[in-house]
Amino acid sequence: MTLEVQNLHVRTEDREILHGVDLVVKKGETHALMGPNGSGKSTLANTLMGNPSYEVTEGRILLNGEDLTEADPDERARAGLFMAFQYPATIPGVSVANFLRMAMNAGREEPIKVKEFGALLGKNMELLKIDRAFTSRYLNEGFSGGEKKRAEILQLAMLQPEFAVLDETDSGLDIDALRIVAEGVNAMRGAERGFLIITHYTRILEYVKPDFVHILLDGRIVREGGSELADELEDKGYEFVREGVAASGA
Amino acid sequence: MAPEFVEDRRRAALEVYESQDVPTWRRSGFWTTSLRGLDLDALEPRRYDSLDSAIVRDHLGDEEHAALIVQQGANVVHCDVADERIIVMPLEEAVEKHADLVEEWFAKRLPYDEGKFPAGTAAFWTGGVFVYVPDNVRIEKPIQAVWLIEEPGTVQWAHSLVVVGENAECKLREYFLAPDFEGQALHAGAFELYARPGAQVHLAHYQDWGSGEVHDISVRRVEVQRDAHVKWVPIHLGGHLTKQTLDIITAEPGSDMRHTGMYFTERDEHLDLFTTDKHEAGHTTGDTVWKGALTGESRASYEGLIHIVPKAPEVDTYLQTHQMLLSPKAKGDAIPSLIVEVDNVKASHGGTVGELDPEQIFYMMTRGIPRAEAVRVLVEGYFEEVVMRLDDPGLEDLVRRRISEKLADAEDQVREFIGERAEAS
Numbered sequence: 001m002t003l004e005v006q007n008l009h010v011r012t013e014d015r016e017i018l019h020g021v022d023l024v025v026k027k028g029e030t031h032a033l034m035g036p037n038g039s040g041k042s043t044l045a046n047t048l049m050g051n052p053s054y055e056v057t058e059g060r061i062l063l064n065g066e067d068l069t070e071a072d073p074d075e076r077a078r079a080g081l082f083m084a085f086q087y088p089a090t091i092p093g094v095s096v097a098n099f100l101r102m103a104m105n106a107g108r109e110e111p112i113k114v115k116e117f118g119a120l121l122g123k124n125m126e127l128l129k130i131d132r133a134f135t136s137r138y139l140n141e142g143f144s145g146g147e148k149k150r151a152e153i154l155q156l157a158m159l160q161p162e163f164a165v166l167d168e169t170d171s172g173l174d175i176d177a178l179r180i181v182a183e184g185v186n187a188m189r190g191a192e193r194g195f196l197i198i199t200h201y202t203r204i205l206e207y208v209k210p211d212f213v214h215i216l217l218d219g220r221i222v223r224e225g226g227s228e229l230a231d232e233l234e235d236k237g238y239e240f241v242r243e244g245v246a247a248s249g250a
Numbered sequence: 251m252a253p254e255f256v257e258d259r260r261r262a263a264l265e266v267y268e269s270q271d272v273p274t275w276r277r278s279g280f281w282t283t284s285l286r287g288l289d290l291d292a293l294e295p296r297r298y299d300s301l302d303s304a305i306v307r308d309h310l311g312d313e314e315h316a317a318l319i320v321q322q323g324a325n326v327v328h329c330d331v332a333d334e335r336i337i338v339m340p341l342e343e344a345v346e347k348h349a350d351l352v353e354e355w356f357a358k359r360l361p362y363d364e365g366k367f368p369a370g371t372a373a374f375w376t377g378g379v380f381v382y383v384p385d386n387v388r389i390e391k392p393i394q395a396v397w398l399i400e401e402p403g404t405v406q407w408a409h410s411l412v413v414v415g416e417n418a419e420c421k422l423r424e425y426f427l428a429p430d431f432e433g434q435a436l437h438a439g440a441f442e443l444y445a446r447p448g449a450q451v452h453l454a455h456y457q458d459w460g461s462g463e464v465h466d467i468s469v470r471r472v473e474v475q476r477d478a479h480v481k482w483v484p485i486h487l488g489g490h491l492t493k494q495t496l497d498i499i500t501a502e503p504g505s506d507m508r509h510t511g512m513y514f515t516e517r518d519e520h521l522d523l524f525t526t527d528k529h530e531a532g533h534t535t536g537d538t539v540w541k542g543a544l545t546g547e548s549r550a551s552y553e554g555l556i557h558i559v560p561k562a563p564e565v566d567t568y569l570q571t572h573q574m575l576l577s578p579k580a581k582g583d584a585i586p587s588l589i590v591e592v593d594n595v596k597a598s599h600g601g602t603v604g605e606l607d608p609e610q611i612f613y614m615m616t617r618g619i620p621r622a623e624a625v626r627v628l629v630e631g632y633f634e635e636v637v638m639r640l641d642d643p644g645l646e647d648l649v650r651r652r653i654s655e656k657l658a659d660a661e662d663q664v665r666e667f668i669g670e671r672a673e674a675s
Contacts, residue, residue, distance in 0.1 A: 073615035093631025106618035
């Protein structure tokens with residue numbers, strides 16, 4: 001059971017951003033994709049989910065062997081893919097609770113029972129230290145940065161996808177919020193789920209230890225390794241990686 | 251024979267009506283409201299013996315009311331008053347039975363010479379609605395008035411007069427309804443409401459003239475007196491051509507109003523609204539929000555003015571208007587404006603015309619929600635802010651249901667439009 005990206009080339013408007021990315025995430029694994037600003041991290045996340053603003057010009061996205069490269073975002077979601085957004089959209093007039101119920105029911109034959117939904121929501125809100133009143137607010141309307149990220153992780157916890165992409169979920173979070181979010185993610189890790197954590201910084205990786213680390217630079221994955229690679233990056237910075245790439249003539 | 255103050259006004263208005271041509275309203279930009287398509291001479295007032303209307307039943311449901319008055323065509327066909335403390339009757343009857351009371355307020359805010367159609371209404375009105383809630387009387391259940399056009403070829407000259415006494419409280423709804431028919435009709439309406447000092451009024455106007463060629467040319471004015479509060483909710487869910495002037499006047503210190511409007515246009519409907527939030531006295535407050543959505547080849551223009559006259563300091567008022575285009579062939583504008591003739595007031599306004607945000611649709615789809623449902627939820631969510639402000643559960647349900655039905659009708663064109671936009675971006 002895998003999420004597989006093969007030779008992915010992606011462009012927006014008039015510029016190619018990803019120049020052939022290969023990546024395999026197996027269920028049960030947690031991968032970190034790291035890179036500086038502008039390296040193409042968010043492009044990869046958005047392309048995985050089928051954002052129509054990005055065009056795949058070459059390569060494929062496979063989920064459990066099924067080609068999703070041309071699939072609509074809702075089909076991908078129902079196939080088991082999830083993304084926590086860096087900048088989630090505001091949905092006026094729709095409460096957090098109603099939105100969650102709608103999203104859960106979208107992937108089901110029979111709508112979830114009110115009791116079951118309530119119990120699950122209560123449990124996950126406790127996990128993420130979310131206040132009751134939060135669920136009756138309109139999704140992301142007037143939310144602080146931290147509240148938005150928590151709402152994303154709450155959706156992740158409710159929807160229980162097979163593969164979750166976290167797009168810079170750590171950015172803009174203070175240390176307490178980061179710890180809560182990280183604990184939420186850790187609680188969901190397990191043999192039945194794969195994670196791709198996209199981040200600029202190494203901080204979240206102190207709480208969510210990745211099995212694999214990939215470094216994305218200028219639209220290409222230039223280095224790969226275990227969690228020690230994140231430590232190396234922490235010490236030496238992206239410039240060091242860039243110089244290494246230049247020296248090897250890649 | 252009606253009293254002199256009524257007959258004199260009819261005569262004077264008739265002169266104005268006969269001396270003026272059918273107007274065309276033009277504004278800067280693309281906007282024109284023309285009645286060229288209306289064959290006025292082919293229309294006539296029609297009288298009916300009794301009420302038998304599925305559409306009235308469908309809209310009113312079985313909610314209990316304090317009073318219900320229904321005018322079909324040219325005459326009132328139903329009037330029952332369950333609450334004996336109030337007066338609700340045809341205006342024709344009220345000008346005779348309660349001449350003094352009516353004369354004090356009748357047309358106080360409705361000059362007969364402000365255009366051909368207001369003059370026509372002043373000259374030709376029949377039937378009519380009169381509502382009087384005496385001082386200190388509090389009515390829980392709604393007072394409902396219905397203006398019904400059952401068949402094409404009808405002209406309805408309409409006049410409603412509402413007086414809510416000092417410290418009185420009431421909820422009033424006026425419905426404007428017609429079944430879907432083929433052919434033309436005209437509703438030329440005048441509405442006036444006076445909220446006496448300390449009164450609390452919850453007023454709704456619900457318009458759905460169906461898919462026939464019903465033209466609605468109306469003037470509605472609400473006067474809010476000292477320390478009175480009026481919540482006014484105009485809802486436009488249908489009408490071939492609508493040209494309306496909606497004014498709410500905070501006339502004395504301490505008066506407060508909250509004005510929440512919405513519209514949903516479809517097919518080739520044409521909606522032209524001009525609202526004024528007029529502050530004639532200092533220490534008055536206002537809050538106006540209008541939201542609309544357009545589908546099909548419809549046209550909608552909303553212009554909202556805040557007008558603060560000289561000698562009205564310490565006014566605090568706000569107006570915002572939003573419009574959402576859901577079809578490539580729909581066209582509209584939403585213009586907030588401001589005339590402030592005094593210092594030391596707080597008045598602000600804002601307006602947007604937009605489309606559904608593709609990022610919102612993408613976001614919802616990544617949660618497994620299909621595109622059509624995402625669009626429906628987003629448009630309903632867009633309206634929800636104003637639906638909540640209706641503060642009237644029966645009406646809220648009706649409006650939600652009708653918006654949902656209209657969106658279902660427009661689903662194909664919305665999908666096509668959103669698809670086009672996504673590819674272009």
